[in-house]
Amino acid sequence: MFGRSLISINDYSKEDYLRILELAAEFEKNPKQNLLQGYVIATLFFEPSTRTRLSFESAINRLGGRVIGFAEAGVSSATKGESLRDTIKTVSNYCDLIVMRHPLEGSARFASEVSSVPVINAGDGANQHPTQTLLDLFSINKTQGRLDDLNIFLVGDLKYGRTVHSLLMAMSKFKTTFNFISPDELKIPDEYKLYLESLGLKYYEHKDFTEIISRADIIYMTRVQKERFSDPIEYEKVKNTYVLKNRMLENTKDTMKVLHPLPRVNEISEDVDENLKAYYFTQTLNGVFARMAILTSILGLK
Amino acid sequence: MKEKKEQLVVSAIKDGTVIDHIPAGLLFNVIDILGLQKIENQITFGTNLESKKLNKKAIIKVSEVFFRKDDLDRIALVAPQVKINIIKDYEVVEKKVVEVPDRIEGIAKCVNPMCITNNQNVQTKFEVISKEPVILKCQYCEKITDHNNIVILSHK
Numbered sequence: 001m002f003g004r005s006l007i008s009i010n011d012y013s014k015e016d017y018l019r020i021l022e023l024a025a026e027f028e029k030n031p032k033q034n035l036l037q038g039y040v041i042a043t044l045f046f047e048p049s050t051r052t053r054l055s056f057e058s059a060i061n062r063l064g065g066r067v068i069g070f071a072e073a074g075v076s077s078a079t080k081g082e083s084l085r086d087t088i089k090t091v092s093n094y095c096d097l098i099v100m101r102h103p104l105e106g107s108a109r110f111a112s113e114v115s116s117v118p119v120i121n122a123g124d125g126a127n128q129h130p131t132q133t134l135l136d137l138f139s140i141n142k143t144q145g146r147l148d149d150l151n152i153f154l155v156g157d158l159k160y161g162r163t164v165h166s167l168l169m170a171m172s173k174f175k176t177t178f179n180f181i182s183p184d185e186l187k188i189p190d191e192y193k194l195y196l197e198s199l200g201l202k203y204y205e206h207k208d209f210t211e212i213i214s215r216a217d218i219i220y221m222t223r224v225q226k227e228r229f230s231d232p233i234e235y236e237k238v239k240n241t242y243v244l245k246n247r248m249l250e251n252t253k254d255t256m257k258v259l260h261p262l263p264r265v266n267e268i269s270e271d272v273d274e275n276l277k278a279y280y281f282t283q284t285l286n287g288v289f290a291r292m293a294i295l296t297s298i299l300g301l302k
Numbered sequence: 303m304k305e306k307k308e309q310l311v312v313s314a315i316k317d318g319t320v321i322d323h324i325p326a327g328l329l330f331n332v333i334d335i336l337g338l339q340k341i342e343n344q345i346t347f348g349t350n351l352e353s354k355k356l357n358k359k360a361i362i363k364v365s366e367v368f369f370r371k372d373d374l375d376r377i378a379l380v381a382p383q384v385k386i387n388i389i390k391d392y393e394v395v396e397k398k399v400v401e402v403p404d405r406i407e408g409i410a411k412c413v414n415p416m417c418i419t420n421n422q423n424v425q426t427k428f429e430v431i432s433k434e435p436v437i438l439k440c441q442y443c444e445k446i447t448d449h450n451n452i453v454i455l456s457h458k
Contacts, residue, residue, distance in 0.1 A: 083423060085423070105442070105443035105444075106424075106440060106441075106442025106443035110424050125416050126416070191446075
Protein backbone atom coordinates (compact mmCIF):
# COMPACT_ATOMS: atom_id res chain seq x y z
CA MET A 1 0.00 0.00 0.00
CA PHE A 2 3.07 2.22 0.43
CA GLY A 3 2.94 5.18 -1.94
CA ARG A 4 -0.30 3.98 -3.58
CA SER A 5 -3.43 6.12 -3.75
CA LEU A 6 -6.64 4.68 -2.30
CA ILE A 7 -9.45 5.64 -4.67
CA SER A 8 -11.78 2.66 -4.90
CA ILE A 9 -12.37 -0.23 -2.50
CA ASN A 10 -11.39 -2.48 -5.42
CA ASP A 11 -7.86 -1.02 -5.37
CA TYR A 12 -7.14 -3.13 -2.27
CA SER A 13 -6.88 -6.91 -2.08
CA LYS A 14 -8.25 -9.08 0.71
CA GLU A 15 -4.74 -9.15 2.22
CA ASP A 16 -4.65 -5.33 2.14
CA TYR A 17 -8.00 -5.18 4.01
CA LEU A 18 -6.70 -7.55 6.66
CA ARG A 19 -3.49 -5.56 7.04
CA ILE A 20 -5.49 -2.33 7.58
CA LEU A 21 -7.72 -4.07 10.12
CA GLU A 22 -4.70 -5.36 12.01
CA LEU A 23 -3.11 -1.89 12.08
CA ALA A 24 -6.39 -0.24 13.13
CA ALA A 25 -6.62 -2.64 16.06
CA GLU A 26 -3.06 -1.67 17.07
CA PHE A 27 -3.96 2.03 16.95
CA GLU A 28 -7.03 1.37 19.03
CA LYS A 29 -4.82 -0.07 21.77
CA ASN A 30 -2.22 2.64 21.44
CA PRO A 31 -3.66 5.72 19.70
CA LYS A 32 -1.08 8.28 20.79
CA GLN A 33 1.86 7.66 18.50
CA ASN A 34 3.84 10.50 16.99
CA LEU A 35 4.21 8.79 13.62
CA LEU A 36 3.09 11.76 11.52
CA GLN A 37 5.34 14.32 13.18
CA GLY A 38 6.86 16.49 10.47
CA TYR A 39 4.22 15.42 7.93
CA VAL A 40 1.78 17.80 6.25
CA ILE A 41 -1.51 16.32 5.02
CA ALA A 42 -3.91 18.31 2.84
CA THR A 43 -7.65 17.80 3.37
CA LEU A 44 -9.40 19.23 0.32
CA PHE A 45 -13.16 19.19 0.79
CA PHE A 46 -14.80 20.65 -2.32
CA GLU A 47 -18.07 19.56 -0.77
CA PRO A 48 -18.74 19.79 2.97
CA SER A 49 -18.65 16.59 5.00
CA THR A 50 -18.21 17.33 8.66
CA ARG A 51 -17.96 13.76 9.87
CA THR A 52 -15.47 12.46 7.34
CA ARG A 53 -13.27 15.55 7.47
CA LEU A 54 -13.14 15.70 11.26
CA SER A 55 -12.46 11.98 11.44
CA PHE A 56 -9.46 12.33 9.11
CA GLU A 57 -8.23 15.46 10.86
CA SER A 58 -8.59 13.81 14.25
CA ALA A 59 -6.58 10.81 13.03
CA ILE A 60 -3.85 13.10 11.62
CA ASN A 61 -3.68 15.32 14.70
CA ARG A 62 -3.58 12.41 17.12
CA LEU A 63 -0.58 11.04 15.23
CA GLY A 64 1.20 14.39 15.44
CA GLY A 65 0.74 15.47 11.81
CA ARG A 66 -0.24 18.91 10.50
CA VAL A 67 -3.32 19.59 8.39
CA ILE A 68 -3.75 22.18 5.64
CA GLY A 69 -6.79 22.53 3.43
CA PHE A 70 -10.35 23.75 3.19
CA ALA A 71 -13.73 22.53 4.32
CA GLU A 72 -15.82 23.74 1.38
CA ALA A 73 -15.23 24.75 -2.22
CA GLY A 74 -16.37 28.31 -1.49
CA VAL A 75 -13.09 29.11 0.24
CA SER A 76 -10.90 27.39 -2.40
CA SER A 77 -9.66 28.74 -5.71
CA ALA A 78 -12.25 26.51 -7.44
CA THR A 79 -14.65 29.45 -7.10
CA LYS A 80 -12.26 31.48 -9.25
CA GLY A 81 -12.64 28.83 -11.93
CA GLU A 82 -9.45 26.90 -11.29
CA SER A 83 -9.54 23.37 -12.68
CA LEU A 84 -9.14 20.38 -10.39
CA ARG A 85 -5.99 19.50 -12.34
CA ASP A 86 -4.33 22.81 -11.42
CA THR A 87 -5.45 22.71 -7.78
CA ILE A 88 -4.05 19.21 -7.31
CA LYS A 89 -0.79 19.94 -9.17
CA THR A 90 -0.28 22.94 -6.88
CA VAL A 91 -1.36 21.43 -3.57
CA SER A 92 0.68 18.26 -4.11
CA ASN A 93 3.77 20.50 -3.84
CA TYR A 94 2.69 21.56 -0.36
CA CYS A 95 2.04 18.24 1.31
CA ASP A 96 2.90 14.56 1.71
CA LEU A 97 -0.58 13.21 1.06
CA ILE A 98 -3.95 14.54 -0.13
CA VAL A 99 -7.32 13.57 1.32
CA MET A 100 -10.03 14.76 -1.05
CA ARG A 101 -13.80 14.91 -1.26
CA HIS A 102 -15.34 16.22 -4.47
CA PRO A 103 -18.90 16.16 -5.84
CA LEU A 104 -17.85 14.91 -9.31
CA GLU A 105 -17.59 11.16 -9.82
CA GLY A 106 -14.15 9.98 -10.90
CA SER A 107 -12.55 13.20 -9.60
CA ALA A 108 -10.43 11.26 -7.11
CA ARG A 109 -9.03 8.87 -9.72
CA PHE A 110 -8.19 11.84 -11.90
CA ALA A 111 -6.54 13.66 -8.96
CA SER A 112 -4.37 10.59 -8.29
CA GLU A 113 -3.17 10.70 -11.91
CA VAL A 114 -2.01 14.32 -11.76
CA SER A 115 -0.81 14.40 -8.14
CA SER A 116 2.84 13.87 -7.20
CA VAL A 117 1.78 12.55 -3.77
CA PRO A 118 -0.72 9.76 -2.92
CA VAL A 119 -4.43 10.64 -2.81
CA ILE A 120 -7.06 9.17 -0.48
CA ASN A 121 -10.60 9.41 -1.82
CA ALA A 122 -12.90 10.69 0.93
CA GLY A 123 -15.92 10.47 -1.38
CA ASP A 124 -16.32 11.32 -5.08
CA GLY A 125 -20.00 12.03 -5.61
CA ALA A 126 -22.08 8.86 -5.57
CA ASN A 127 -19.13 6.76 -6.68
CA GLN A 128 -16.68 5.57 -4.00
CA HIS A 129 -15.83 6.19 -0.35
CA PRO A 130 -13.31 3.45 0.43
CA THR A 131 -12.28 4.57 3.94
CA GLN A 132 -15.93 4.24 5.02
CA THR A 133 -15.89 0.64 3.82
CA LEU A 134 -12.63 -0.13 5.62
CA LEU A 135 -14.02 1.25 8.87
CA ASP A 136 -17.18 -0.82 8.30
CA LEU A 137 -15.02 -3.93 7.88
CA PHE A 138 -13.09 -3.03 11.02
CA SER A 139 -16.38 -2.63 12.94
CA ILE A 140 -17.73 -5.94 11.65
CA ASN A 141 -14.52 -7.81 12.43
CA LYS A 142 -14.26 -6.24 15.87
CA THR A 143 -17.81 -7.05 16.91
CA GLN A 144 -18.05 -10.52 15.34
CA GLY A 145 -14.46 -11.67 15.78
CA ARG A 146 -14.32 -12.74 12.14
CA LEU A 147 -15.26 -11.70 8.60
CA ASP A 148 -16.03 -15.16 7.19
CA ASP A 149 -19.40 -16.94 7.44
CA LEU A 150 -21.46 -13.90 8.43
CA ASN A 151 -25.03 -13.08 7.53
CA ILE A 152 -25.16 -9.41 6.54
CA PHE A 153 -28.47 -7.57 6.14
CA LEU A 154 -28.34 -4.45 4.00
CA VAL A 155 -31.40 -2.24 4.45
CA GLY A 156 -32.83 0.83 2.70
CA ASP A 157 -31.53 2.44 -0.46
CA LEU A 158 -29.62 -0.40 -2.09
CA LYS A 159 -29.79 1.10 -5.57
CA TYR A 160 -27.91 4.36 -5.11
CA GLY A 161 -26.15 3.83 -1.78
CA ARG A 162 -22.42 3.83 -2.47
CA THR A 163 -21.57 2.55 1.02
CA VAL A 164 -23.76 -0.49 0.39
CA HIS A 165 -22.13 -1.27 -2.96
CA SER A 166 -18.61 -0.90 -1.62
CA LEU A 167 -19.38 -2.98 1.46
CA LEU A 168 -20.88 -5.69 -0.73
CA MET A 169 -17.77 -5.75 -2.94
CA ALA A 170 -15.48 -5.93 0.09
CA MET A 171 -17.49 -8.57 1.98
CA SER A 172 -17.79 -10.69 -1.16
CA LYS A 173 -14.12 -11.56 -0.61
CA PHE A 174 -15.25 -13.45 2.51
CA LYS A 175 -17.84 -16.24 2.81
CA THR A 176 -20.74 -13.87 3.34
CA THR A 177 -24.48 -14.47 3.03
CA PHE A 178 -26.34 -11.31 2.02
CA ASN A 179 -29.92 -10.35 2.76
CA PHE A 180 -31.25 -7.28 0.99
CA ILE A 181 -34.25 -5.38 2.40
CA SER A 182 -35.44 -2.52 0.20
CA PRO A 183 -38.43 -1.03 -1.61
CA ASP A 184 -38.88 -2.17 -5.22
CA GLU A 185 -37.66 1.11 -6.60
CA LEU A 186 -34.40 0.94 -4.66
CA LYS A 187 -33.45 -2.71 -5.12
CA ILE A 188 -29.84 -3.79 -5.37
CA PRO A 189 -28.77 -3.48 -9.05
CA ASP A 190 -28.59 -6.70 -11.07
CA GLU A 191 -24.88 -6.30 -11.73
CA TYR A 192 -24.18 -6.91 -8.03
CA LYS A 193 -26.46 -9.94 -7.90
CA LEU A 194 -24.74 -11.41 -10.95
CA TYR A 195 -21.39 -10.74 -9.33
CA LEU A 196 -22.39 -12.59 -6.16
CA GLU A 197 -23.74 -15.48 -8.25
CA SER A 198 -20.46 -15.68 -10.15
CA LEU A 199 -18.69 -16.11 -6.80
CA GLY A 200 -21.19 -18.70 -5.60
CA LEU A 201 -22.34 -16.50 -2.71
CA LYS A 202 -25.92 -16.66 -1.43
CA TYR A 203 -28.26 -13.68 -1.32
CA TYR A 204 -31.92 -13.17 -0.53
CA GLU A 205 -34.18 -10.21 -1.30
CA HIS A 206 -37.01 -8.99 0.94
CA LYS A 207 -39.50 -6.14 0.76
CA ASP A 208 -39.74 -5.55 4.49
CA PHE A 209 -38.38 -6.51 7.90
CA THR A 210 -39.66 -9.90 9.03
CA GLU A 211 -38.65 -12.56 11.52
CA ILE A 212 -35.81 -13.26 9.12
CA ILE A 213 -33.69 -10.64 10.89
CA SER A 214 -33.27 -13.10 13.77
CA ARG A 215 -30.58 -14.66 11.56
CA ALA A 216 -28.61 -11.46 11.14
CA ASP A 217 -25.06 -10.97 12.39
CA ILE A 218 -25.00 -7.40 11.10
CA ILE A 219 -27.87 -5.11 10.12
CA TYR A 220 -26.47 -2.30 8.00
CA MET A 221 -29.01 0.53 7.75
CA THR A 222 -29.06 3.32 5.14
CA ARG A 223 -31.28 6.29 4.49
CA VAL A 224 -34.26 6.01 2.13
CA GLN A 225 -34.32 9.46 0.56
CA LYS A 226 -37.49 10.96 -0.83
CA GLU A 227 -35.75 12.43 -3.87
CA ARG A 228 -34.78 8.93 -5.06
CA PHE A 229 -38.40 8.09 -5.84
CA SER A 230 -39.90 8.91 -9.23
CA ASP A 231 -43.34 8.76 -7.63
CA PRO A 232 -43.77 10.65 -4.32
CA ILE A 233 -46.82 8.53 -3.46
CA GLU A 234 -44.62 5.45 -3.62
CA TYR A 235 -42.29 7.08 -1.08
CA GLU A 236 -45.16 7.89 1.30
CA LYS A 237 -46.28 4.25 1.10
CA VAL A 238 -42.93 2.76 2.01
CA LYS A 239 -41.23 5.41 4.13
CA ASN A 240 -42.11 3.78 7.44
CA THR A 241 -41.42 0.24 6.28
CA TYR A 242 -37.67 0.67 6.56
CA VAL A 243 -37.51 2.15 10.03
CA LEU A 244 -35.77 0.00 12.62
CA LYS A 245 -37.45 0.08 16.06
CA ASN A 246 -36.15 -1.28 19.33
CA ARG A 247 -38.86 -3.91 19.77
CA MET A 248 -37.90 -5.44 16.40
CA LEU A 249 -34.52 -6.39 17.85
CA GLU A 250 -35.98 -8.67 20.55
CA ASN A 251 -35.42 -11.96 18.76
CA THR A 252 -32.13 -11.06 17.14
CA LYS A 253 -28.83 -12.71 18.09
CA ASP A 254 -27.07 -11.40 21.20
CA THR A 255 -23.96 -10.72 19.16
CA MET A 256 -25.85 -8.90 16.38
CA LYS A 257 -24.88 -5.25 15.79
CA VAL A 258 -26.68 -2.46 13.97
CA LEU A 259 -24.42 -0.32 11.78
CA HIS A 260 -25.18 2.88 9.89
CA PRO A 261 -22.77 5.11 7.92
CA LEU A 262 -24.57 8.19 9.39
CA PRO A 263 -26.00 10.80 9.27
CA ARG A 264 -29.22 9.18 10.38
CA VAL A 265 -32.55 10.84 9.73
CA ASN A 266 -35.39 8.67 10.98
CA GLU A 267 -34.55 5.18 9.72
CA ILE A 268 -33.33 4.05 13.13
CA SER A 269 -35.69 5.15 15.84
CA GLU A 270 -33.97 6.81 18.80
CA ASP A 271 -35.14 4.10 21.20
CA VAL A 272 -32.60 1.79 19.52
CA ASP A 273 -29.68 3.98 20.62
CA GLU A 274 -29.63 2.62 24.17
CA ASN A 275 -29.75 -0.98 23.01
CA LEU A 276 -26.36 -2.72 23.30
CA LYS A 277 -26.87 -3.92 19.74
CA ALA A 278 -26.70 -0.34 18.45
CA TYR A 279 -23.17 0.19 17.24
CA TYR A 280 -23.31 3.22 14.90
CA PHE A 281 -21.71 5.72 17.26
CA THR A 282 -18.82 3.40 18.17
CA GLN A 283 -18.51 2.82 14.43
CA THR A 284 -17.51 6.48 14.02
CA LEU A 285 -14.77 6.08 16.64
CA ASN A 286 -13.52 3.06 14.71
CA GLY A 287 -13.28 5.38 11.72
CA VAL A 288 -10.47 7.31 13.38
CA PHE A 289 -8.43 4.14 13.97
CA ALA A 290 -9.10 2.84 10.46
CA ARG A 291 -7.96 6.17 8.98
CA MET A 292 -4.82 6.16 11.15
CA ALA A 293 -4.04 2.73 9.71
CA ILE A 294 -4.67 3.86 6.11
CA LEU A 295 -2.63 7.07 6.42
CA THR A 296 0.39 5.41 8.01
CA SER A 297 0.44 2.43 5.66
CA ILE A 298 0.29 4.67 2.55
CA LEU A 299 3.08 6.84 3.95
CA GLY A 300 5.15 3.73 4.66
CA LEU A 301 5.28 4.40 8.40
CA LYS A 302 3.72 1.08 9.37
CA MET B 303 -18.27 -4.64 -61.33
CA LYS B 304 -19.41 -2.91 -58.16
CA GLU B 305 -15.89 -1.56 -57.52
CA LYS B 306 -15.90 -0.01 -60.98
CA LYS B 307 -19.15 1.84 -60.32
CA GLU B 308 -17.83 3.34 -57.10
CA GLN B 309 -14.73 4.53 -58.79
CA LEU B 310 -16.93 6.70 -60.90
CA VAL B 311 -18.17 8.65 -57.90
CA VAL B 312 -15.14 8.44 -55.61
CA SER B 313 -11.99 8.49 -57.64
CA ALA B 314 -9.23 5.96 -57.08
CA ILE B 315 -6.09 6.82 -55.13
CA LYS B 316 -2.52 5.82 -55.98
CA ASP B 317 -1.28 5.12 -52.45
CA GLY B 318 -3.15 5.26 -49.18
CA THR B 319 -6.04 3.81 -47.22
CA VAL B 320 -9.61 3.09 -48.26
CA ILE B 321 -12.19 2.72 -45.52
CA ASP B 322 -15.15 0.93 -47.03
CA HIS B 323 -18.53 -0.39 -45.90
CA ILE B 324 -19.17 2.45 -43.47
CA PRO B 325 -22.91 2.69 -42.70
CA ALA B 326 -23.89 5.99 -44.36
CA GLY B 327 -25.14 7.54 -41.13
CA LEU B 328 -21.79 6.99 -39.43
CA LEU B 329 -19.54 8.66 -42.00
CA PHE B 330 -18.95 11.76 -39.92
CA ASN B 331 -18.36 9.70 -36.79
CA VAL B 332 -15.61 7.81 -38.60
CA ILE B 333 -14.12 11.11 -39.81
CA ASP B 334 -14.14 12.29 -36.19
CA ILE B 335 -12.61 9.11 -34.82
CA LEU B 336 -9.72 9.23 -37.28
CA GLY B 337 -9.29 12.99 -36.84
CA LEU B 338 -9.45 13.51 -40.59
CA GLN B 339 -10.34 17.18 -40.07
CA LYS B 340 -6.77 17.73 -38.95
CA ILE B 341 -4.78 16.09 -41.73
CA GLU B 342 -3.71 17.89 -44.87
CA ASN B 343 -3.55 14.97 -47.29
CA GLN B 344 -6.00 14.56 -50.10
CA ILE B 345 -9.19 12.93 -48.86
CA THR B 346 -12.19 11.95 -50.96
CA PHE B 347 -15.37 10.48 -49.67
CA GLY B 348 -18.75 9.44 -50.88
CA THR B 349 -21.87 8.68 -48.96
CA ASN B 350 -25.35 7.26 -49.57
CA LEU B 351 -23.80 4.89 -52.08
CA GLU B 352 -25.75 1.75 -52.84
CA SER B 353 -24.71 -1.32 -50.97
CA LYS B 354 -26.24 -4.77 -50.86
CA LYS B 355 -25.11 -5.37 -47.27
CA LEU B 356 -25.75 -1.99 -45.73
CA ASN B 357 -28.45 -0.52 -47.94
CA LYS B 358 -26.61 2.81 -47.97
CA LYS B 359 -22.91 2.98 -47.34
CA ALA B 360 -20.12 5.51 -47.23
CA ILE B 361 -16.51 5.23 -48.31
CA ILE B 362 -13.44 7.31 -47.47
CA LYS B 363 -10.18 7.36 -49.42
CA VAL B 364 -7.18 8.98 -47.81
CA SER B 365 -4.09 9.50 -49.96
CA GLU B 366 -0.66 8.65 -48.64
CA VAL B 367 -1.79 7.92 -45.13
CA PHE B 368 -1.38 4.48 -43.58
CA PHE B 369 -3.09 4.45 -40.20
CA ARG B 370 -1.83 2.63 -37.14
CA LYS B 371 -3.82 -0.49 -36.32
CA ASP B 372 -5.02 0.88 -32.99
CA ASP B 373 -6.27 4.05 -34.68
CA LEU B 374 -8.29 1.99 -37.15
CA ASP B 375 -9.55 -0.29 -34.38
CA ARG B 376 -11.21 2.68 -32.72
CA ILE B 377 -13.66 2.74 -35.65
CA ALA B 378 -14.95 -0.65 -34.48
CA LEU B 379 -16.58 1.13 -31.58
CA VAL B 380 -19.30 2.46 -33.90
CA ALA B 381 -18.88 0.46 -37.11
CA PRO B 382 -17.36 -2.99 -36.60
CA GLN B 383 -18.31 -4.03 -40.16
CA VAL B 384 -15.92 -1.53 -41.78
CA LYS B 385 -13.36 -2.96 -44.22
CA ILE B 386 -9.92 -1.43 -44.70
CA ASN B 387 -7.99 -1.66 -47.96
CA ILE B 388 -4.37 -0.61 -48.19
CA ILE B 389 -3.57 0.72 -51.64
CA LYS B 390 -0.16 0.86 -53.25
CA ASP B 391 0.23 1.92 -56.87
CA TYR B 392 -3.56 1.68 -57.43
CA GLU B 393 -3.61 -1.94 -56.24
CA VAL B 394 -5.12 -3.36 -53.06
CA VAL B 395 -2.08 -4.84 -51.32
CA GLU B 396 -3.71 -5.64 -47.99
CA LYS B 397 -7.23 -6.04 -46.59
CA LYS B 398 -7.95 -5.52 -42.91
CA VAL B 399 -10.89 -5.78 -40.57
CA VAL B 400 -11.24 -3.68 -37.46
CA GLU B 401 -11.66 -5.03 -33.95
CA VAL B 402 -12.69 -3.32 -30.72
CA PRO B 403 -9.56 -2.65 -28.63
CA ASP B 404 -9.22 -3.56 -24.91
CA ARG B 405 -8.96 0.06 -23.83
CA ILE B 406 -10.40 3.24 -25.30
CA GLU B 407 -9.01 6.71 -24.69
CA GLY B 408 -10.94 9.71 -25.93
CA ILE B 409 -13.39 8.94 -28.78
CA ALA B 410 -16.42 8.09 -26.63
CA LYS B 411 -18.26 10.12 -24.04
CA CYS B 412 -19.02 8.74 -20.58
CA VAL B 413 -22.77 8.30 -20.08
CA ASN B 414 -22.67 9.68 -16.52
CA PRO B 415 -23.42 13.44 -16.42
CA MET B 416 -21.71 13.67 -12.99
CA CYS B 417 -18.46 12.16 -14.30
CA ILE B 418 -15.38 14.39 -14.09
CA THR B 419 -14.82 13.85 -17.85
CA ASN B 420 -18.14 15.56 -18.62
CA ASN B 421 -17.46 18.54 -16.37
CA GLN B 422 -13.77 19.38 -16.66
CA ASN B 423 -11.16 19.14 -19.37
CA VAL B 424 -10.30 15.49 -18.72
CA GLN B 425 -9.95 12.94 -21.53
CA THR B 426 -12.24 9.92 -21.21
CA LYS B 427 -10.64 6.52 -20.55
CA PHE B 428 -12.51 3.24 -20.67
CA GLU B 429 -11.84 -0.40 -20.09
CA VAL B 430 -13.70 -2.48 -22.71
CA ILE B 431 -15.51 -5.10 -20.64
CA SER B 432 -17.40 -6.59 -23.60
CA LYS B 433 -16.67 -6.30 -27.32
CA GLU B 434 -19.87 -7.83 -28.73
CA PRO B 435 -21.99 -5.91 -27.85
CA VAL B 436 -19.64 -3.09 -26.88
CA ILE B 437 -19.72 -2.30 -23.13
CA LEU B 438 -17.33 0.27 -21.69
CA LYS B 439 -16.42 0.93 -18.06
CA CYS B 440 -15.25 4.43 -17.22
CA GLN B 441 -11.83 4.45 -15.55
CA TYR B 442 -12.86 7.51 -13.54
CA CYS B 443 -16.47 7.22 -12.36
CA GLU B 444 -16.61 3.41 -12.86
CA LYS B 445 -20.01 3.67 -14.59
CA ILE B 446 -20.98 1.51 -17.55
CA THR B 447 -21.56 2.97 -21.03
CA ASP B 448 -23.09 0.36 -23.34
CA HIS B 449 -23.63 0.16 -27.10
CA ASN B 450 -27.06 1.79 -26.80
CA ASN B 451 -25.69 5.02 -25.37
CA ILE B 452 -22.24 5.40 -26.88
CA VAL B 453 -21.78 8.98 -28.05
CA ILE B 454 -18.70 9.77 -30.13
CA LEU B 455 -16.78 12.88 -29.14
CA SER B 456 -16.07 15.29 -31.94
CA HIS B 457 -12.60 16.68 -32.63
CA LYS B 458 -14.13 20.04 -33.54
